[in-house]
Amino acid sequence: MRIPLDWLKEFVPVRWPAQDLAHRLTMAGLETAVVGGDLEVAVTPNRGDCLSVLGIAREVSALQGRVLSFKKTTAPKGGEAIKKCLKVQVQDRKGCPRYMARLIRGVAIKPSPAWMQKRLEAVGIRPVNNVVDCTNYLLAELGHPHHAFDSRFLRGDTIVVRREKAGTKFKTLDGETRECEPADLFICDEQGPVALAGILGGANSEVRPDTKDIVLEAAFFDPQRIHATAKRLKISTESSYRFERGVDPNGVENALHRVCQLIMQTAGGLPSRDWIDLYPNKIRPKQINLPAAEVKRILGLPIAPAQIKKILKSLGIAGTIPTWRSDLTRPIDLIEETARIYGYDKIPESRPRITVGLQEKPKGRGLYQAAARCLTGLGFTEGCHLGFVGEREVGDKGVALSNPLSADQTHLRDSLVPGLVKSALFNANRQVQSLKLFEWGKVFRWENGKVKEDRCLGLLAFGNEWPSQWQIKPKPVDFFTLKGALTRLFQAWGLEPFETEAQSQGEAVVLWQGVSIGRIDFLNLEVPMYVCEISLEKIIKNYQTQPAIFKPISPFPFVERDLALVVDSALPAQKIGEAIRQAGPPWLETFRVFDLYKGEGIEAGKKSIAFSLRYASKDRTLTNEEVNRAHEALTAHLEKTLPAKLR
Amino acid sequence: MIEELRAKIKTIQEKALQEIAALQNLQDWQNTKARILGQKGSLTQILKTLGGLSPAERPALGRLVNEVKREIERRLQDIQKTLEETKRRQVLKEKAVDVTLPGLALPQGRRHPIRRVMEEIEEIFLGMGFSIFEGPDVETDYYNFEALNFPKEHPARDMQDTFYIGLRTLRQGSGQATDHGLRTKEKEQLLLRTHTSPVQIRVMEKQKPPLYMIAPGTVYRHDDDVTHSPMFHQVEGLMVDTDITLGDLKGVLHHFCAAVFGTDREVRFRPSFFPFVEPGAEVDISCALCKKRGCRVCGGSGWLEILGAGMVHPAVFEHVKIDPKRYSGFAFGMGVERIAMLKYGIDDIRLFYEGDMRFLEQF
């Protein structure tokens, strides 16, 4: 909000240069910058009282150590009695605790004087005509919104403050037609709404160039009701902005007199002799008790009771809380008031003493950190993608947003794959030829009436395995790139290995402890790529950091033997492995696949698969003869049972 | 006879030394050594003839032969070293490489800058004795707003524009609406948390003070421009115990700022408003670019906002049934993206989520 310095100085003498003043206001909780010689103040939503020149003047005065002295306007004298021409009924007293009205006859609508237009422009309000400008001027000066109706267009002589039926349509003076809900508050005449209370006037009753007689409204509306309506209708006016932050219910009368005075000055006319003021339950200043010990307990610094009293007094808080400070309701509020005027910078820094205990960390954190170390070491770069996707990118348990930002961000992601693929294509379109990515994040699905949040790990690879270089030939990534990375990761986690099982669609499902936890797929897109996604919930749940148990190092040498078998093309390596494990001697330590061959020299429909077996006993040196015997027996067994042929 | 033998020995010596001096490689050296000193070598032959000499003559000649032998051995040893060195150099020369060629290029992935900064923040607070807690991204109004002292229909809620979860969605294709089996009582409005502060409520409901915790996580706001993303990351912190003061808040957060941005940055605390804290504070660090003179980065103020903080509001304690008269505490929250942007000089928040390798490879 813009506060012209000369306007401010009409209310309070200012001791400091503008920059200095701005700094002091900032350090007192009103972030202020100097723009073109005036103050630009960012007012937090709790400080509705600061949305005016008067409000800022009160703060400045308090910072200068004394409470602002503010002279009230005497009510201008008038002619006829108002009850002869206007009645007001407030049917919704909760929505409108105070309603005031006064009539002015014989105004001449024309542009407002130059000084007024200049000030309005300075605070960012477009001048309209003298009457409207006077209400806006007052809004900027005292923070009280007013509304002026052309009394010609008020049907009947009674104004009613009430709710309307749902679905009532009303054209506001900005030309929009608004559809209403039962909680919305209206100012009505005898035939229907003439204004959306506290927010916007109606097109049917606005002041026009030929307006002569006006009804001036000054009121205090329930902030919550104003906020609810303004927010739903997506309207924010200078008026609603102030009403929803709370205006001073006891400042309404002075404001009405002041605006009346301004209108008479700029537009002429004669006001009614008296005015209407419906304020059945007067809002009285509250009392809050603040023990000095509480100030020390919260701030850590003892401030003398006399000083606390002086600070509060400078803010107008002397025993009771002024009604313009509806944000102050409990002792802690007064502690804050004391601290901000005293100065946060004067409160010394301290270091708390803590009670030592075992720190808690989320269960998945260690797994995540190990995964990040492992995968970056394998060349995977970490991605972090927006969690929103379009409807086509989620399954039927997808979680929709009721107010999405855009048509391609309507749902929460139920898989990490779309984000990874988008990143991959983004890079592929920018001359990146090879890429490995991983992401650790949540995905969302409806499950039994609840949104289930599932932590997942996604991997993606396209292009070549390693950077092209002079020593090594390039190797394209494939299914085994991701399977290998996942294998290393499970080793890094110290978990029992997973298994993969072929799928009719895509490449494979990943099984762990017998349950499917994810899949590895090939995506035949403009850039062919491999993706893997596994759910981490089961792993995190079952994960326990178990210390590795040391096994004595065997002093006996191992013996290695190769075994090349020609088998059916469709026979999975895992099956052969299981057969080897089963039929081999107990001192068959490990074995691994070291070659796979199809083609020339191998019968069609067959493959040659070669294993390297390592035999080692823990209690003796194996002799060549016993190894040979066992190896031959194993070979013979495999040939018969798989079946296989020795190559 | 003796003189003859002496002359013969001399000749052998001279010849041997000449041969040794002329040696070119270790193979010849081996052969030469065998020829001179071996069983059939000339010196050994001479020694055998000494038997025919008188006992008076034998010792002198014996000594002579041994001296000659020792000298030859010494020379052999010297030349062996030279020859070995020559050979080593030759091998090296044969295996010589262009040492300016690049080394083996092993692939190395990068951590995402957000995660990197997040972990850095976590480590600082772990070091100070804080625990880490997490909570759900999909929250209820109660945890995200109400328990945090955001009154219903208060403009304070507008500071955090909220995404709401649609409770009914259209099944793709079929056009039929489904409410995902929600029972009536569960049809509470769900939303995406606008801050990680709900975690402090969830933790305080279960654990009583002392409590020193941070809550890192993803948060969502209905906002999208150069400095705002609809999804971003936050670290929220809470310290509750007896006798925790605003002075403690200042001490701990100053410590944190120094750890992240360096001890040469000034830190200032100024009053601000967040419904769940009071007194509330905004924490600024001095702008490193302009040294507080004001520039484009700091919007001319010389200071950069990096943290929101304050003393836990008694209303929040009341919601979780912690006695605000006995306990006090402070809470703070920071945007991880903002800290990363300041730390690395990044000017567009959207760069974080595009996955552009030209961006990610810089960290």
Ligand SMILES: [Zn+2]
């Ligand atoms: Zn700067």
